[in-house]
Amino acid sequence: MSTQDPLLEVKNLHKHFGSVRALDGMDIRVNHGEIMSLVGDNGAGKSTLIKCLVGYHQPDEGDIYWRGEQVDFQNPDEALDAGIRVVYQDIGLADTISVARNLFIGSEPTRGPAGTLDVEKMHEEAADVLDEIGLKSLNDPSLPIENLSGGEQQSVKIGRALYFDADLLILDEPLRALSVKEGEKVLRTLKKTREKGVSMIYITHNIFQAYEVGDRFQLIDNGENAGEYAKDELDGPQQLVESLKYVAGGGDLDEFGDETDVAEGTT
Amino acid sequence: MSTTVANRRISQTKRILGRNPELAAVITVAAVTALFFILAPGTMSRLGVWGDIFRQTAVIGIVAILVSMLMIAGDFDMTVGANYAFSAMIFVWVINAGFDPILAALAALAFGLMVGLINGVLVTYTGIHSFIITLGGLFALRGSVLLVSGGTYVTLNREPASLAIFNTELGAQFSIAVVWMFVVLALIGYLTHRHPFGNHLYAIGNDRDTARGRGIRVTRTRIIGFMMTAAAASFAGILVAARFGSVQASLGEGMELVAIASAVLGGCALFGGEGSPLAGFLGALTFGVFQVGLTAIGAETAWFRFFVGVILIVAVIINRQIRGFPIQAN
Numbered sequence: 001m002s003t004q005d006p007l008l009e010v011k012n013l014h015k016h017f018g019s020v021r022a023l024d025g026m027d028i029r030v031n032h033g034e035i036m037s038l039v040g041d042n043g044a045g046k047s048t049l050i051k052c053l054v055g056y057h058q059p060d061e062g063d064i065y066w067r068g069e070q071v072d073f074q075n076p077d078e079a080l081d082a083g084i085r086v087v088y089q090d091i092g093l094a095d096t097i098s099v100a101r102n103l104f105i106g107s108e109p110t111r112g113p114a115g116t117l118d119v120e121k122m123h124e125e126a127a128d129v130l131d132e133i134g135l136k137s138l139n140d141p142s143l144p145i146e147n148l149s150g151g152e153q154q155s156v157k158i159g160r161a162l163y164f165d166a167d168l169l170i171l172d173e174p175l176r177a178l179s180v181k182e183g184e185k186v187l188r189t190l191k192k193t194r195e196k197g198v199s200m201i202y203i204t205h206n207i208f209q210a211y212e213v214g215d216r217f218q219l220i221d222n223g224e225n226a227g228e229y230a231k232d233e234l235d236g237p238q239q240l241v242e243s244l245k246y247v248a249g250g251g252d253l254d255e256f257g258d259e260t261d262v263a264e265g266t267t
Numbered sequence: 268m269s270t271t272v273a274n275r276r277i278s279q280t281k282r283i284l285g286r287n288p289e290l291a292a293v294i295t296v297a298a299v300t301a302l303f304f305i306l307a308p309g310t311m312s313r314l315g316v317w318g319d320i321f322r323q324t325a326v327i328g329i330v331a332i333l334v335s336m337l338m339i340a341g342d343f344d345m346t347v348g349a350n351y352a353f354s355a356m357i358f359v360w361v362i363n364a365g366f367d368p369i370l371a372a373l374a375a376l377a378f379g380l381m382v383g384l385i386n387g388v389l390v391t392y393t394g395i396h397s398f399i400i401t402l403g404g405l406f407a408l409r410g411s412v413l414l415v416s417g418g419t420y421v422t423l424n425r426e427p428a429s430l431a432i433f434n435t436e437l438g439a440q441f442s443i444a445v446v447w448m449f450v451v452l453a454l455i456g457y458l459t460h461r462h463p464f465g466n467h468l469y470a471i472g473n474d475r476d477t478a479r480g481r482g483i484r485v486t487r488t489r490i491i492g493f494m495m496t497a498a499a500a501s502f503a504g505i506l507v508a509a510r511f512g513s514v515q516a517s518l519g520e521g522m523e524l525v526a527i528a529s530a531v532l533g534g535c536a537l538f539g540g541e542g543s544p545l546a547g548f549l550g551a552l553t554f555g556v557f558q559v560g561l562t563a564i565g566a567e568t569a570w571f572r573f574f575v576g577v578i579l580i581v582a583v584i585i586n587r588q589i590r591g592f593p594i595q596a597n
Contacts, residue, residue, distance in 0.1 A: 077482075091474060091476055091477045091480065092477055092480065093473075093477065094469055094470045094472075094473035094474065094477060094478075094540065095473055095540065096469060096472075096473055096536075096540040096541050097466070097469045097470070097473070097540075101466050101469070104466070105466060105467070105470045105477075105478070105481045105483065106467070106470070106478070106481030106482040106483045107481075107482065108463040108466055110463060114462070115462060115463065116457075116461055116462060117460075117461050117462055117463060117465075117466070119461065
């Protein structure tokens with residue numbers, strides 16, 4: 001494998017649910033160290049694509065290449081072992097326990113024959129993670145998750161994925177239900193994460209958020225490719241809006257328009 | 268800006284309580300104790316009265332500590348009272364049959380573990396809420412107790428020396444049951460706060476899907492929780508049988524509710540994810556102080572139940588008010 005190869009390449013993916021064509025020949029590509037933003041309206045096939053990618057669903061047709069080699073994940077655990085982690089917006093944290101304990105749920109560090117929790121290590125590592133994701137100000141891994149703001153919680157999930165050596169993070173609408181200010185915190189975390197060379201797929205229906213962090217944009221509509229743009233080819237997010245409006249037949253422009261406020265806040 | 272400052276201020280209280288969720292329960296115990304010190308200073312300052320309080324607390328405390336642990340994972344065990352009675356009877360029968368009390372205790376504990384296994388398997392495999400499954404278990408088990416005992420009582424016909432493990436006076440009304448309770452508290456406290464098992468319980472109580480997604484064996488962990496809780500009820504039954512030498516068919520009726528009340532008084536949430544074994548102990552201790560205190564001031568015993576209800580409601584309201592809901596900084 002050379003570093004010229006994309007980290008991930010998906011070719012001609014098809015997935016039908018009964019008579020519904022959720023994916024109809026979809027291609028995506030993620031290069032090393034980039035944030036690829038997958039943009040499409042609700043129901044365009046974004047979630048199905050990700051579920052097929054990590055083995056939650058088996059695609060009907062199509063090939064997936066991970067680090068240049070063809071893969072066929074049978075379940076999300078296999079994808080996880082390969083270094084692909086999905087960060088969901090609404091699940092993934094236990095609200096009432098501390099940041100440090102959340103970081104290690106299910107893979108707690110222990111010491112001694114009784115398997116005692118290595119609380120000291122948990123706190124030290126958690127402090128480092130908070131630092132890395134730009135939440136140093138929080139400075140307290142013993143704080144229960146519920147005391148963190150929504151954006152901080154998203155950032156903790158991202159930090160946890162990084163801690164466990166993810167090579168590719170898939171973020172499914174990470175800013176949904178967050179205020180502008182909170183969204184900014186998460187976007188900052190994503191930018192810091194990219195600096196470490198971690199690649200990401202940023203899934204959103206919000207073009208302006210996509211434009212804010214994305215290096216490359218792939219549009220999806222009706223389970224098909226609806227265009228691909230590198231950021232330096234674009235003059236601004238408006239061009240993406242136009243493209244998507246064109247493929248979506250213009251009917252959904254109002255919905256995208258609603259997000260303009262958010263965009264103004266984030267830029 | 269002002270909202271941010273306000274949020275910060277509430278957040279500080281929440282920070283303290285977040286890290287010390289038992290603080291409210293400690294304050295409750297202290298307040299109730301102070302009340303009886305004022306009402307009956309002569310009685311409450313005697314060591315023997317405290318021996319009595321701890322003795323009262325020990326048996327229900329052991330059960331409440333485990334019920335609290337189970338509630339962290341979001342589960343209930345309504346069978347503890349009936350299981351307690353049945354196990355106490357097994358303990359008596361096995362000793363009466365000529366076996367050593369240690370063997371008798373193992374037999375009773377084995378019964379308890381079996382009850383817990385059945386509870387756990389039924390709850391996890393049917394997906395029906397544990398409150399309902401174990402409520403059914405409560406009736407079935409209490410019915411069994413009445414059937415096998417003929418509705419009366421069983422009495423120890425001999426007192427082997429090793430019975431002392433479960434029943435020894437330590438002076439000033441303190442008994443060995445108090446020591447056992449602290450052993451249980453230390454052990455369960457360790458498992459809950461200093462072992463991955465506890466972290467898994469909290470994760471399960473918060474959100475089972477998240478726990479499963481992080482690789483926790485949710486079903487197995489919950490079944491173990493049920494088995495440990497049932498074993499604690501059996502152990503409490505052993506202690507009470509060793510102390511009184513006789514077990515009534517009605518022993519432990521309503522214990523399941525007192526244990527849950529203790530857990531909730533100590534700060535356990537009804538829907539899981541919050542609380543600690545210490546909470547169960549502190550809740551049980553509050554009730555113990557009340558029970559002995561009311562006797563000390565010469566009140567009728569019926570007042571005890573009345574005040575259990577009142578304290579429970581007041582404590583939960585105050586706890587809610589202080590802890591509030593998670594604050595989202597907007």
